[in-house]
Amino acid sequence: MTETLILAAVLVPCLIVAIVFHEVAHGWVALMLGDPTAKEQRRLSLNPIRHVDPIGTIIVPGALALFGGPIFGWAKPVPVNARRLDNPRFGMMAVAAAGPGTNLLLALVAALFIGVIGGFALNLGAALPEWVMTAFGAFVLINAFLAFFNLLPIPPFDGSHIVGGLMPRRWANQWQKLQAMGMLVFVVLIAATWAFPDARWIENTILPPVEWISGFFFSVANGIAGVIGG
Numbered sequence: 001m002t003e004t005l006i007l008a009a010v011l012v013p014c015l016i017v018a019i020v021f022h023e024v025a026h027g028w029v030a031l032m033l034g035d036p037t038a039k040e041q042r043r044l045s046l047n048p049i050r051h052v053d054p055i056g057t058i059i060v061p062g063a064l065a066l067f068g069g070p071i072f073g074w075a076k077p078v079p080v081n082a083r084r085l086d087n088p089r090f091g092m093m094a095v096a097a098a099g100p101g102t103n104l105l106l107a108l109v110a111a112l113f114i115g116v117i118g119g120f121a122l123n124l125g126a127a128l129p130e131w132v133m134t135a136f137g138a139f140v141l142i143n144a145f146l147a148f149f150n151l152l153p154i155p156p157f158d159g160s161h162i163v164g165g166l167m168p169r170r171w172a173n174q175w176q177k178l179q180a181m182g183m184l185v186f187v188v189l190i191a192a193t194w195a196f197p198d199a200r201w202i203e204n205t206i207l208p209p210v211e212w213i214s215g216f217f218f219s220v221a222n223g224i225a226g227v228i229g230g
Contacts, residue, residue, distance in 0.1 A: 010131065014139045018103055018146050019075045020051050025102035027078040030095045034086035037079045051075040089165050089172075096161035100147035107143035107217050110136050115221035119228025140217050144210045152205070154189070155179040 024046060027038030038044055043051070053076050085091030114128075114136040121128050151159040156179060164175045 010135050011138050011142070014135065014142050016048050016052065018106060018139070018143045020046055020048050021102050021106055022099040022146060022150070023051050023075050023078045025098040026080060026095050029098040030078075030080045030085065030091070033091040033094060035081050035084040035091070035095075037081045037084060041079055043078045051078075092161050093165035096158035096165075099158050100150045103143040103147035103150075104213070107140045107147075107214070108220070110139045110143070111217035111221040112224065115224030116228060118221065118225035122225060122229025137218075141210065141214050144214045144217070145206065148206050148209050148213075 024044055027044045030037065031039050031044070080092070080095055082088040082092050085095075114133070118128055150157050151162070153159040153163040160175075160179055164172050164179065167175055
């Protein structure tokens with residue numbers, strides 16, 4: 001039980017950082033493309049308090065960590081007003097892609113960092129503490145998972161906005177109506193995951209690309225450590 005609590009204490013902060021940067025990225029890209037709504041509502045801050053949803057950012061991922069489920073969560077969505085964007089159709093696609101893109105960038109930065117400090121540790125004939133390796137490994141995996149999970153083309157995920165922007169306009173209007181029911185769709189998905197665990201839809205759809213990109217990032221870290229430590 002103690003080890004599980006320690007693991008949760010490592011994973012939840014990693015998740016909070018990943019989610020906060022994800023949401024702020026949406027707001028910054030929206031601002032660059034003409035929509036200052038997030039700035040006006042003071043949501044471009046990296047202060048977690050402005051973004052944390054007690055249930056989605058703390059309780060749900062903490063419970064999943066305790067029960068061995070896939071670690072994911074959500075924050076209070078950064079407000080974006082498509083009508084204030086210079087090009088609403090392209091703008092919403094770019095704003096949506098900014099979140100997952102930022103998560104992948106965070107995962108890469110973490111891999112580069114652990115590779116560098118691991119290489120210097122090898123030069124000194126030392127080994128990094130296990131909790132450091134666990135924390136950075138978890139940070140890479142969580143960011144990779146959030147990126148690909150949010151790229152699912154299902155409302156209300158970011159992928160649905162990207163798909164909507166690529167659709168012909170006559171279909172996009174109907175797609176927007178479905179996006180309006182996004183939270184209901186999300187609740188149904190979560191319920192289905194718990195009700196039919198043998199379906200393993202997360203494992204079958206999300207984990208393959210997550211494992212591939214995480215493996216690439218870890219190989220980058222090992223390569224850098226080998227070069228510096230060699």
